[in-house]
Amino acid sequence: MSSLARFLFTLGAAVAAASLLAASLRRRAPPSDLSAQLVPSSHMAGRNRSFILWLHGLGDSGPANEPIRTFFSAPEFRLTKWAFPSAPNAPVSCNHGAVMPSWFDIHELPLSAGSPQDDSGVLKAVENVHAMINKEVADGVHPENIFVCGFSQGGALTLASVLLYPKTLGGGAVFSGWVPFGSSVIERISPEARKSL
Template identity: 30%
Template sequence: MSSALASLTSVVVGAKAKHTATVIFLHGLGDSGHGWSFLAEELSTQIPHIKWILPNAPARPITLNAGYAMPGWFDLTGLDKSSLNDEDQKGMLASVSSVNQIIRQEVESGIPANRIIIGGFSQGGVMSLLTGLTSEYKFAGVIACSCWLAMADKMKSMGSDANRKTPILMCHGDADQVVQFQFGEESADRLKSYGYDVEFKKYRGMAHSANPAEVQDIASFIKTRLP
């Protein structure tokens, strides 16, 4: 793992009441933690005991972006089926290690893993699934928005026993022109076939973004898993 990945910076939105649980939410390609701080701010009044950690991906050359560097959790060659199957597994696993550092710090600071939810959007959603399903920490839940399951063929054997029964919320807009809706739906079906507890939410007319209905579904999931 390169030193650039060893320690991530994060946007942190503190709990508005006594801090008893944490959500770690990972942004998509080319974005930053600030890009999803709206979610933390919007939900902090509904769930004031939650601290939000929004890590910033390091800049890296992205093949899809003609090799120019931009914030990313792993390299992408394209967004069609064959490109997504041509995976930067080394980059993915390095990022998993970096996210696990944040999780470890949170646990060491006194928040047990079963009071932590890991979530993300697009590339960040890919990372939330990978991190959540392979971690030895037992999480309260996993949220994966507008994304797909990476290393899908390996996940049956890679998945840790700790999170075999951990609830997973997957959300996807049916008008997504970036990560096709069917990729998200197929990923949810694959995880269900492996025995995972997956709820898949479809949002009519939603593009590669979030909408109020999705935000409320995320809020409900967090409230249920982290009362």
Template identity: 35%
Template sequence: MSDSKLERITIEPTQEAKACVIWLHGLGDSGAGFAPVVPALGLGSEHGIRFIFPHAPEQAVTINGGYIMRAWYDIKSMDLHERADKQGVEQSEQQIIALIEEQIALGIPTENIVLAGFSQGGVMSLHTGLRLPHKLAGIMALSCYLPSGDSLPKGLSNVNRDTSIIQHHGVEDDVVPVYAGEMAFKLLQGEGFNTQWKTYNMAHNVLPEQLQDISLWLQSVLPYGK
């Protein structure tokens, strides 16, 4: 594997893969952090969904004193408008697009691909999905915000305007304030994107109840759900 390709954990279904979920982790985590959710989703043994949990590249993160960790982009400030390093976002976007194109080459149509993410990974799933020239099955953005803060990304594509988008957030989130996620939701809704917003009584994490909701959503947007 070349250095330009993201290392990842891949969980293959028991039957031929006909759909794919690409799930992006948060700051300082790795693909291993979310890989255990697959059995927790309770999709059954014949779902035909390949799950890919890529590892973000390692880089210095400014707000953490320059400590090197896995990150999709540098965070230079906690201010929402300056939080996401634009160059880093764009570099990670290209690597995520390469992952999607790998799946296309393996015979998975983009209409059967879900782009998902938590925190920084959710920022990347939103940013990449909204600009992608390929039609996706769905976009999942958990506990996150838009990299551009109070505006939608430049270069929006209309291809996924009708694609199902879910945005979840914890009302007690002390890492990404709930208003940041709600702002992203209202911006998307105002532009006519097909998005749904739901809050949970949690902090910056994921709940079993939420995984049940995610499972039902995946089964609704992917033709090989259960």
């Protein structure tokens, strides 16, 4: 994909995600006439904060995606913490073993229903995402105020991470992603996530 096409797609994804996430945060906000009267306790302040984890695509990096945050200027995002992690460098089978930033291995492109999946690599990447989410929960952010977003391979990891997290998260936004696991992982989907399927 050319750099201009990637930029335009990422721009469109950011605008779409901003709209969806702002609407979701707006639903959770207290009524405006009450918010001015209430002085939140530290516990309530944590419940009002939000966290957005943005996962980049194959071969990209977290810092290259940081400008996306500039599209989220609505008041609902004033207490939002952002994270743009970078995938570790690893050989990628579909790119003839070339080493590049990759959340997990991709065996072939284009992907099809019969494409081999890197279930163990996906589950390891999901554990890393869950560790980032758990850190925010430990810092007082309510799980329903946590959103995971991702593009391409990051979108695939977003889907797996949200479905396999043991608590209900605020949501996930998948842009140009796919289901990155086979049937062996389906049994691991949390009961909370199954309710929303």
